[in-house]
Amino acid sequence: MMVSPSSIIIILSLLLIDLLSASWAATDDSIQDRFYHCINFNTNVSIPFSEAFFTPNNASFSSIFQSIAQNLRSLDQSRSKPELIFTPLAESHVQAAVMCAKDLGIQLRTRSGGHDYEGISSSSVKKSQFVMIDMSKLRSINVSIEDNATWVQTGATIGELYYRISEKSKILGFPAGLCPTVGIGGHLTGGAYGPMMRKFGLGADNVIDARIVDATGRILDRSSMGEEFFWAIRGGGGGSFGILLAWKLRLVPVPPIVTVFTVSRTLEKGATKLLYRWQQVADKLDENLFIRVLVQPINSTDHAATRKTVFIGEFSNGFLRNRTIQTSYQALFLGRADRLLQEMKKRFPELGLVQEDCIEMSWIESVIYIALYPRNTPIEYLLQGGTVYNKSKFKAKSDFVKEPIPEYALEGIWKRFFEEDTPLAIWNPYGGIMSKISDSEIPFPHRKGTRIMIQWIIKWQNGDEERTAKHIDWIRRLYDFMTPYVSKLPRLAYVNYRDLDLGILDEKNNANHSSVLQANIWGPKYFKHNFEKLVFVKRKVDPNNFFRHEQSIPTSRLVRWK
Known part of the structure; x- marks a missing residue:
């Protein structure tokens, strides 16, 4: 031979x-x-x-x-x-x-x-x-207006991506996350939701090609990796299948002018009833409209409130300090203010939105606004890469909600929020095109029937193990309290808000019996029935389990697909 x-x-x-x-x-x-x-x-x-x-x-x-x-x-x-x-x-x-x-x-x-x-x-x-x-x-970005697409290396942030798109076009954008410092590499491996998802779906829904180094050291694109492999990397979680080098993304049309607003309501201004109402309508609004709600305790100056559930009194420097819950409705509407006001008057008049609340701006300016940067922040700030100030320790959990959480349960949340200094909950609406995409189109399964997703967060500055344990215990107790009011069988979670409380694999041998049992707990929570197909793809492309971590996709044959 x-x-x-x-x-x-x-x-x-x-x-x-x-x-x-x-x-x-x-x-x-x-x-x-x-x-x-x-x-x-x-x-x-x-x-x-x-x-x-x-x-x-x-x-x-x-x-x-x-x-x-x-x-x-x-x-x-x-x-x-x-x-x-x-x-x-x-x-x-x-x-x-x-x-x-x-x-x-x-x-x-x-x-x-x-x-x-x-x-x-x-x-x-x-x-x-x-x-x-x-x-x-490895953070180059190559935007092609002619193809309505861009190649972006995985070291770039989504803020850099948004800025480079806006350099080339004022009427194109990309539907990914709200925090500009998130790296595009890992972001899309978990799905990547954002304020345009009700119109265009997730970031991962708009990936049209990719370059990845597999477990043998080969560089593969969509054609050479095959459709099953390509399916798995768009929403199946990072760190399991290879090292992403670059994504090719489909750009989406955005109007020259969009409208944003932030309207806040505290408990004494009817925040509980308003949030209950928002849950009933948020997923049914015009798909061009995304309204999220940020919930947190704040110091209150309203001494006229009388309900005991509203305030917890505490002495600070000899004076009684009161706290209340603030709910902030922050929105992006892909259109002008007049159309937005018509939609709100028809579907959600309870918020009381008026012309003075609405701010018209370009899409790229709305990125700065939604990220909660000061209004005078120049868009060039998006080029700061991964620089983040005021870092902290934090623990987060997530929930998907299919039916409105009743008012008495909301009051139970407020009671628990008053126990902590800086808790935060972010309520994100679903519906729109998210309800029309199959839950098996990519591994991200949270589609039809989902009203909202809630992210629970507790942050604290550096502290000893005892202080850290106290904060983590608090969010776990809050999570347990929410059990009757969120998704069930399984209780679902978002893989990009990874939660090791759901289980940890034996990294050296994630095919052993105990690891399989652990994986069968957290796997369906993140991916529902798609977990079985992810295991099938993992066995096929990385049978020796080279790419692994505490919650990587296992290779065990005890999990069946096909």
Whole structure:
């Protein structure tokens, strides 16, 4: 049998890697050194160690590790940190990282924007040894107005994406999240909802191609990966199937002028009845209209209120300080104010929206507004990348609601909110086109029948373990209280608000019996019946479970599909 010259080269390269591996194993070289030399051997572009490799002994390690970490809990001493941070400068470097990690028997974790709620893209609860791939230097964005599409590398933030689209067109946008510092890489792997989802669906619904490094080190696009693989990466959660390099996104039409408003109501102004009414209509409004509700306790200056459920009195500096609940209705309408006012008068007059509440602006300006930045913030601020100020520790949970939560249950929420300093709940409306897309179109299953999604958050500044445990215990008790009023069998959750309370896999062997039982708890909560297909795809594309973390998709054959 004839052997081609190219085949001989490949065979010799593999033999040389094996020899190098044996040589490394016989020396005292560190994982960092071995990984560095392997990367340079497997790429055409050599990389100076100081430019892309950062070890715990390096002066820059801590600043890079902490730079875009949104949840400071990921920095806790109880978690293991990466043995090495590698910031690839080219796609071939990511390929090399996969091949070298497999060769050296070390795990990889990948970080794009740092918004992983449980921090498992950059730290390990299970004390695993791993290298972190920081994608922040792969952030190019190529917008094509002619094709109504854009290629965006996964290290870019959605704020950067929105800005670059607006540079090219005032009548095109993209329907993704509300927080501009979220990394586009991980954002779309979980679905990516935002203020235009009722009109255009999720960000993941508008992905038309992708580039990914698979478990063998190959770079695949939609054509070469196949439709099952492509299905899994759009909403099936990050860190299970490969390392995303870039997404190709379908741009959507936006009007030259949109309208926004924020109207707040406190308990003494009828907030409870108003929120109950909003639940009845929010998913039935014009699909061009998105109204979310932000709920939080605030200090009150209204001393005329008499209901005991409204206030909790406490002494501060000798004076009685009262607190109430504020509900803020924040909206984006894809149209002018006159049409918005007509819709609100017809469908939701209880809010009492008037012309003076409405602000007309461009779509890109509405991104700044919805993100709660000050009105005078220039749109160039979206180019700040992953920079976030006033970071904190936090714990979050999520719920999907199919029937309006009754007023007495809302009052139970208020009572529990008064127990904490800075709790926050964000209520997001569904309906519109979200109810028309099949729940198996992509892994994200929360479609028809869903009225709203609630995100529960508690934040606190640095504190000891006792203080952290107190806050986490509070949100768990709130979550238990909500059980009768939210989705059931299973109680659903949003994978991009990852919650390790739902279960943790055995990372070394997620096919064992206990891990399968754990996965069968959290898997259907995130993905419903789509979880079984995700396991099927995982077995097919990563049978040795190279890409894994505390809640990655398992490979166990005890989960059936087809």
